Amino acid sequence: MIETKFAIHIHTNYSDGNASHHDLAKIASQAGLDGIITTDHNIWVEGIEGYYGEGKKKTMVLVGEEIHDRTLEPPGNHMLVVNAQKEMLPFSQEPQRLIDQINRSGGLSFIAHPVEDALEMFGEKDFSWRNWDIEQFTGIELWNQLSEFKSVTTDLFSAAINAVFPKRMSLGPLDRTLALWDELISTRGKPVVAVGGVDAHRLIKGFGLIKIKLYPYLHHFRSVTTHILLPTPLTGKFIDDRNKVIDALRKGHCFVAYDLPSPTEGFLFSAHNNDGTFIMGDQIRMTGGLTLQIRLPHREQCRLLKDGKAIKEWSDRDVCTYTTTEPGVYRVEVLIPYKGKMRGWIFSNPIYAWR
Numbered sequence: 214m215i216e217t218k219f220a221i222h223i224h225t226n227y228s229d230g231n232a233s234h235h236d237l238a239k240i241a242s243q244a245g246l247d248g249i250i251t252t253d254h255n256i257w258v259e260g261i262e263g264y265y266g267e268g269k270k271k272t273m274v275l276v277g278e279e280i281h282d283r284t285l286e287p288p289g290n291h292m293l294v295v296n297a298q299k300e301m302l303p304f305s306q307e308p309q310r311l312i313d314q315i316n317r318s319g320g321l322s323f324i325a326h327p328v329e330d331a332l333e334m335f336g337e338k339d340f341s342w343r344n345w346d347i348e349q350f351t352g353i354e355l356w357n358q359l360s361e362f363k364s365v366t367t368d369l370f371s372a373a374i375n376a377v378f379p380k381r382m383s384l385g386p387l388d389r390t391l392a393l394w395d396e397l398i399s400t401r402g403k404p405v406v407a408v409g410g411v412d413a414h415r416l417i418k419g420f421g422l423i424k425i426k427l428y429p430y431l432h433h434f435r436s437v438t439t440h441i442l443l444p445t446p447l448t449g450k451f452i453d454d455r456n457k458v459i460d461a462l463r464k465g466h467c468f469v470a471y472d473l474p475s476p477t478e479g480f481l482f483s484a485h486n487n488d489g490t491f492i493m494g495d496q497i498r499m500t501g502g503l504t505l506q507i508r509l510p511h512r513e514q515c516r517l518l519k520d521g522k523a524i525k526e527w528s529d530r531d532v533c534t535y536t537t538t539e540p541g542v543y544r545v546e547v548l549i550p551y552k553g554k555m556r557g558w559i560f561s562n563p564i565y566a567w568r
């Protein structure tokens with residue numbers, strides 16, 4: 214498996230960001246990313262995808278879109294559209310039709326910040342997803358640092374602290390988002406792929422005379438990323454490589470990582486049975502025994518969850534194994550101590566062992 218690192222859900226100066234795709238590719242390269250997926254609000258920017266930079270600094274820039282329904286108050290139902298290769302705004306008011314159109318175009322659909330709180334002092338509304346009567350979407354954005362900021366900030370003082378010391382703020386996806394995801398994956402009978410989104414805007418928020426600058430792109434690109442596992446290395450041919458990345462994302466061959474405390478490269482969650490070897494995102498028909506294997510980049514605290522419930526916890530281990538005959542949806546969370554607190558470090562996509 215070839216591991217690649219992407220930042221997903223980024224706004225450029227085509228919407229409310231303040232950097233060009235070109236600038237962002239440079240920042241991504243500085244952050245050691247293989248690629249980024251930009252998603253401007255209700256605009257698909259055509260003709261800008263490709264590789265930027267040269268040699269080792271080459272960065273893949275994929276251009277998606279963040280669709281929302283402007284007729285709702287506040288404008289809600291934010292959907293990250295990836296690789297649809299056409300404008301999806303006409304479908305913004307009908308979530309299921311939007312999803313169907315994305316699927317028809319070979320694209321992927323991720324529900325952005327599915328659970329949010331408002332932050333009224335900054336005029337920030339609650340942009341949670343509203344219409345859950347939907348099916349056939351690809352997945353959800355599990356961790357969004359902007360949502361986290363909105364949820365953990367209680368007053369102007371904590372806003373300033375969280376803005377100035379972002380490393381002290383981030384703890385992981387919201388518990389409510391994790392619970393929602395667990396419910397989706399264990400009751401729908403089909404995969405729901407989790408990705409880490411950064412929702413990078415390079416925002417400046419005003420509060421009277423006080424201006425608070427929220428996290429520059431470089432901070433975001435070094436923080437919450439999505440590591441995507443490819444079957445073969447990238448070739449440098451853009452279309453081939455894009456298809457490979459999209460295919461891996463569609464299958465959930467990826468994990469959500471917080472790379473700031475320590476690099477997460479090398480993490481693997483796999484399953485082994487008589488039919489072969491499988492990795493996170495894969496679906497298996499349960500026949501007889503199954504051995505789950507977790508490989509960590511280094512010794513940390515790790516837990517295995519089945520259908521949303523922790524069934525085994527290890528501390529100070531870098532290889533963990535678990536044998537089972539029970540069908541279920543298995544996923545892994547890894548925690549790491551950083552800045553005086555235990556924080557979410559790695560959230561794997563599940564292995565789906567169906568009955």
Ligand SMILES: [Zn+2]
Nearest residue numbers: 279291325340
């Ligand atoms: Zn949004």
Ligand SMILES: [Zn+2]
Nearest residue numbers: 222224279412
């Ligand atoms: Zn956004």
